[in-house]
Every structure is written in structure tokens, then in C-alpha cells.
Amino acid sequence: MGRFHRIASEVGSAVKTGVVSGVKITIKLAKVILPVYIVMAFLKHTALMSAASRALSPVMSVFGLPGEAAAAIVLGNAVSLYSALAAVKALQMSPEQVTIAGLMIVISHNLPSEYVVLQKMGAPAAAVTAARFIASLVAGAVAGAVLR
């Protein structure tokens, strides 16, 4: 009985701490996601976006992605994975395109803040950051060629 109580109270405290940090993280992320999603959802229907999309479509077609997906890739690398996720969702791409963009974004994202962690752990941060960005382009081209 004592053992059961100990486990139950440990599970309880894990659930409590976990739920509190889950909610905290979501609130923090929602502050990024809601504005990005809303701006992207409106931009998607503007002449500006279709012009930018047309201009970038030769580049993005290397990955089998529409031109406007460039916005998600740029947001992912410069800002955060979550802002890129918001952009991917708002652009309403096909499942194959979400896979390709998703692969590129999970490989290379949050570059400025993750650079700091890499540097603090003693890794050659600039070289690793360059390597992951290049890796995301190669992975995107491979996935694009396979899934097209």
C-alpha cells in the first residue's frame, strides 16, 4: 500500500508539473502562432503574395513546393519552428508538400537561438548551423524528387 501511494503521488506530481508546463508553453507559442497564421491567411489572398509566389516558384519548384512555401521556410529558419508550422497550415498545401516543407523545417529552424545552445555546448556552432541549412536544402530536393 505504501509503495502504491508513493507511485500514485509521483504520477500525480509528474502530471501536475507536465500539464502546467504544457499550458505555459502553449500560451507562449500561441503568441507567435496566432499572429503569423492570421497574417499568412490574409496574405495568401493578396496580389502581393501571388506576385512573390510567382517570382519564387522557380526556386521552390526544386523542392516540389509552391512559391509561397518560401515564406514558411524563411520564417522557420529566422524565427521558429512554430511560426513555420503556422505558415504551412495557413497555406493549405497538399500532404506531400507539407511533408517536404516539414522535413526541411524540422532539419533547419530557429537558427539564431539554437546557434547559442550549440555554441554553449562547445560545438563549432557556425559550421554546424551552415551544415544543417545545407542539409535541409538537400533533404528538400530529395523528398521533392521522390514525392512529386
Next chain:
Amino acid sequence: MFDAPLSQVGLEALRGSLSLALTILVIVTPIMVVQEWLKRLDAFSRMEKALRPALRRLKLSAEGSFALIVGFIFGLMYGAGPLMQVGEEGKVGRGEISRIGTFLGVCHAIVEDTLLFVSAGASWLWLVPGRILFAGVVTALVGDRLWRKRHPSEPKPPKNRQ
């Protein structure tokens, strides 16, 4: 200015963004609960022990393996504490840190990142086995060289302990 009725665009923006925030709450919260539970079970040092033979073949020390597992599962941000400890303690050689950093740079937070994009419609086959494969290839190609290129005069890293 818009190529669709404004009310329709606005409604989609509101509905889509709120549902995405809800999705994230539903994904992140259980991950945080499991993570807290695993921490209490000391699961990461156990995992490191179980994987030790395989990781030793990759010339990784115990400290390095622990950092690799934490980063692989938690990510660079949530795992930043233990990862930066590796840098501060100085027990792990620079070449090894470079290889771990290269692998983790490409492949980290495997649970969270994958679930978020799978919930948006992506295929997990590309995001898990595919990503691990890319990380392995990049690490094998350049992991050991990245730090030496920048510090050609530094001595070779000390031999791993154990």
C-alpha cells in the same frame, strides 16, 4: 485587394489559428507529462546504459551519449541544460562534441517536431527515419571535420574516458 470575400478569409484565419493552438496544446502537454515522469524514473541514464554498446561503437563517451539522447528526445531548447553542462564540464573531447552537435543540429526534439508536422498532414516516415538518416549522413561526412577546420592548431581531442 483580396481575391476572396473578406469575411470568409477572416473566418478561416481565426478558425485555423485557434485550431492550431489547440492542436499544440493537445500535443505538447502529454509530452511534457511523459517527460516529467521519465525524469523521475531516471530514464535517460538507463537509456544511455542500454544503448552504451551501440554508442561506444560510434566512439561516444558516457557523458556524450547522455547528451545525445537528451537532445534527440527533448531538443536543443528544452534539453539546453544538460547539453550546456557538457560544454562546461569539459569531459567530452572537442571532436566528439562536434559530432554530437552536428547530429543534433539536424535531428533533435524528435517527438515534438514530428508530432507537430504530422498533425499538419506530413508523413512520419520522412520526419523520423528520413531525418535520422540525413543526420547520420551529414555527421559521417563532416561531423569530425567541422571543428578542426576552424581550429587547425588545436591539439587532437583527449581520448574518451572509460
